[in-house]
Amino acid sequence: MPGYKPMDSIDVVAGDLGVAEEDIVKLDGNENPYGPSPKVAEALGGFGFYHLYPDPEQRRVREAVAEYVGADASQIVIGNGSDELLSIAAMLFLSPGDTMANAPPTFGVYSFLGHVYDANIRQVERREDFGLDLPALELALEDGAKLLYVASPNNPTGNSLPRDQLERLLAHDAMIVLDEAYSEFSGESFVSMVRKHDNLIVARTFSKWAGLAGLRAGYAVFPPALAEIIWNVKVPFNLTVAAEQAILASLEDRNWLEKNIALIVSERERLYSRLAELPWLRPYPSQANFVLCEVRGPAAKDVRDRLAEQGIMVRYFDSPGLRNCIRISVGKPEHSDSVIGALKGIGAGVGK
Numbered sequence: 001m002p003g004y005k006p007m008d009s010i011d012v013v014a015g016d017l018g019v020a021e022e023d024i025v026k027l028d029g030n031e032n033p034y035g036p037s038p039k040v041a042e043a044l045g046g047f048g049f050y051h052l053y054p055d056p057e058q059r060r061v062r063e064a065v066a067e068y069v070g071a072d073a074s075q076i077v078i079g080n081g082s083d084e085l086l087s088i089a090a091m092l093f094l095s096p097g098d099t100m101a102n103a104p105p106t107f108g109v110y111s112f113l114g115h116v117y118d119a120n121i122r123q124v125e126r127r128e129d130f131g132l133d134l135p136a137l138e139l140a141l142e143d144g145a146k147l148l149y150v151a152s153p154n155n156p157t158g159n160s161l162p163r164d165q166l167e168r169l170l171a172h173d174a175m176i177v178l179d180e181a182y183s184e185f186s187g188e189s190f191v192s193m194v195r196k197h198d199n200l201i202v203a204r205t206f207s208k209w210a211g212l213a214g215l216r217a218g219y220a221v222f223p224p225a226l227a228e229i230i231w232n233v234k235v236p237f238n239l240t241v242a243a244e245q246a247i248l249a250s251l252e253d254r255n256w257l258e259k260n261i262a263l264i265v266s267e268r269e270r271l272y273s274r275l276a277e278l279p280w281l282r283p284y285p286s287q288a289n290f291v292l293c294e295v296r297g298p299a300a301k302d303v304r305d306r307l308a309e310q311g312i313m314v315r316y317f318d319s320p321g322l323r324n325c326i327r328i329s330v331g332k333p334e335h336s337d338s339v340i341g342a343l344k345g346i347g348a349g350v351g352k
């Protein structure tokens with residue numbers, strides 16, 4: 001099986017380049033450049049029970065998340081990152097030989113999970129504008145696909161799923177896992193639809209908007225009947241007390257975090273405009289905290305490598321559905337300035 005190749009961590013990148021971690025412009029993981037709320041460090045520093053196991057039923061933290069997301073606490077399960085909830089969905093719904101539908105280009109973990117659970121993966125490529133090919137996806141569901149993951153906004157393309165399309169998918173007899181990892185940057189969520197649809201799971205995370213990627217804190221909102229079953233299949237102490245404290249502190253400092261979301265959203269638009277000024281790049285509009293660009297001329301991998309030599313990390317993609325693209329996470333304004341400056345340098349040689 002192909003496995004999943006995640007990016008390198010900042011200490012490894014800095015070690016390879018022989019520079020300090022602070023000098024790396026890390027725009028390859030869609031992480032939050034402003035980091036967690038200062039209340040998180042306070043809570044972690046003052047916590048006195050690291051030697052004790054966490055509450056296996058996650059009561060306090062589920063109540064807090066339920067209030068944040070507007071669902072009932074009984075519908076929520078917190079995980080070691082939202083990855084864990086995506087994985088639990090595959091574990092529950094995929095037996096060897098089952099079919100899973102996937103809509104690439106999208107988050108690589110979905111097909112990775114299909115492989116891990118030995119499913120047949122029906123790949124339904126997105127259209128040219130990265131919207132879903134709805135008739136083909138519906139056909140896959142009619143043909144018996146049991147599970148479909150859809151991200152909104154989608155990674156790496158940045159576009160959102162329209163509500164009517166989600167409704168059409170939900171009308172089929174298949175489990176739909178809607179991945180809202182970037183929802184806070186689009187200002188849109190479909191969590192309220194979970195009550196009405198017993199085949200909808202919404203996965204969400206504190207990694208992006210709340211800057212807790214390293215602490216691993218995600219959750220999913222399940223239809224009530226399904227939520228009960230999750231407790232029978234989840235390992236008891238999946239959530240660390242550190243993640244629990246960090247979630248509680250983050251939700252108590254929502255104003256601080258929301259200001260940073262606003263900074264990231266406005267910086268996304270500035271980055272998009274500046275990228276659009278470079279004639280050899282074609283950025284795609286984004287509702288998330290990254291911008292995907294088609295590279296016209298040089299190989300996207302070479303552009304990624306030349307940026308990396310300068311300590312600027314971005315992702316590149318080159319697959320049939322995603323030809324020659326780079327994805328740049330939205331950082332602080334100075335990070336955008338660095339990447340634009342470096343791209344201008346690289347572009348000076350293009351077309352000559």
Ligand SMILES: Cc1ncc(COP(=O)(O)O)c(C=O)c1O
Binds near residue numbers: 084206
């Ligand atoms: C679409 C999508 N879903 C989920 C995740 C994983 O989030 P977490 O850190 O909560 O596991 C990512 C991370 O990049 C993502 O892009």
